[in-house]
Amino acid sequence: MPADKTYSALALQVAARSVEGAPDRAAARAQMLAQIDEVGAKLRASSIFISQYSGAPVRLAVLPEYLLTSYPGRISIGDFAHKAALEIDGPEYEAFGRIAQAQNLFLAGNAYEVDPHFPGLYFQTSFVVAPSGDVVLRYRRLNSMFAPTPHDVWSKYLDVYGIDGVFPVARTEIGNLAAIASEEILYPEIARAHALRGAEVFVHSSSEVGSPLATQKAIAKRARAFENIAYVVSANTAGIEGSGMPAASADGNSIVVDFKGKVLAESNAGETFTAFADIDIGALRAARRKPGMINYLARQRTELFAPIYADTVVQPADSLIEDGKVKVPDRDHFVRVQQQVIERLDKEGLI
Template sequence: MLVRTATTPEPLSRSVESTRAPLRVGLVQHRWREDANELTAVLREGIDRAAGEGARLVCLPEITLLRYPADVPAGENPGEGAEDLTGGPTFALAAEAARANGVFVHASLYEKAPAADGLGFNTAILVSPDGELVARTRKLHIPISAGYYEDTYFRAGPAEPDPYPVYAPEGLDARLGLPTCWDEWFPEVARNYSLGGAEIVIYPTAIGSEPVFPNFDTQPLWQQVIVANGINSGLFMVVPNRTGDEGKVSFYGSSFISDPYGRVLVQAPRDEEAVLVADLDLDQRRDWLSLFPFLLTRRPDSYAALTAPVDVERPYGVGHQAGEVVK
């Protein structure tokens, strides 16, 4: 498994000296395997290697242990592959690896949520070095288009009471947000986490080809929008994606870690399993937002349209009729 590391680049706008040591974080980019034992072994190797490089936090891709299900619409029992939050294999993998390495492990799972519609939650978790669950966030925004029929599998996370929780786990000296994949396209998500005081936002991801438009490579757009949201909200972005072919979707890897200045600190290839490790100077968030004070100069009194209900007849805005979602 390829390993790439990056040390902390120089701050570009430091005006107040930092007394915080850099935080070394890692991620694992993997290819799904049908053999559960083989898959678990590969992920465990990735976590171990990141920890061996000094990472104190290791992050894994979306629905870590499952074949990506949503390349086709769900059948009558969409939640068949869902698991209990702390009683299933994903938590077991994260907890065992966290205890063995003395690190925090972030993972993602299809969480059971018994209800008449059979849907579950797409849930990100954080496990402490003691093997305890210390954070959980359910994916808020759910894709609905061709190759990503997630609305037939996943229920959207609740908007109340706290849809954008920020965690400061004891022993890590960092404030984290844990949204998931499709959430990464929305500037509102990054801004809400930033206003909640997050320094690092982790986006477990499963994204790749567009089955209806196989010649349309969305990888550059995907990366640009995440990096841009990190810039405009002053965030470090940690983005572990999958690689390899799964059904109708070929995942394009390209996992990366970026900083608030928009610098991609380290990046994985498109088509190879990899471990990325980077040192984060978290006070660079303060440095950047002191020079470009986006949060201070906001005009929330002018943003009413952003919180109005979605007009399903005119989702593209006033004067534009809706087109059909590509299925």
């Protein structure tokens, strides 16, 4: 389907399932594969209804953050990597690929993933699987409070993947897709970097507190859409099963926002497909090519800000590189780094 044709995008709101109770790696993997099968069935039924209701086929479906595992909690970095993190060419991606092929859609999701270049670590990875069954986009979360990121091993990560691997954009027949992970929606630089590389649709996998109030993330989703003239398709969890916290603590408000910042559809709580809407890439491209005050993307003056960013270090790079080698941190490493940053910024009079 050419990208100038309208199609439906779906933010499928389903429950994440913790692997905390799985006794070992094999049990965790079996649980994840079974859950992928369940999600595939729910997605198929949802897509059939949406296509009949709207008349536009579902070509893009977004799944919530860490759907297969929930968050790591206090499990050590190394233990969680072994038990729950996916391998780049693992059976879980093959299972997602079969769903994408069978249902002829682009399937976006989020999982923890190991990388042979960085043994002992895992990265939170947002991915897009094409109707061919191939992973066409793999984005590693860059700003995380309690987990390793590419920035923590920055010098080596750039050597391996280059900047194209840091801010990837998948150019597809349904538009140019880029991923934003979870709370990164609050950081405008991440969305802007993708937009400046051509992104038209942001797939956003999240697990967040749903509320009838305007949460920070809810506001940010609208802002990232209109300031970049891009769609945002954001899927939240419908609660988290098998963890110690109340199940519905991260539930509701999956949303589709158009490139003007208008909410096209939003879910209530619980497992549901009701956050779906038409995506009109042709209209988006026309808006980007039209001179005017509201063409915020074309009015960017990036050279103004480059010196400030280049000369100001907040969170340091390579916090997990020691003597040229990657080190596996304890869970408290990330809080210690942030404490040091705050102390330094205070000493420098910046906060």
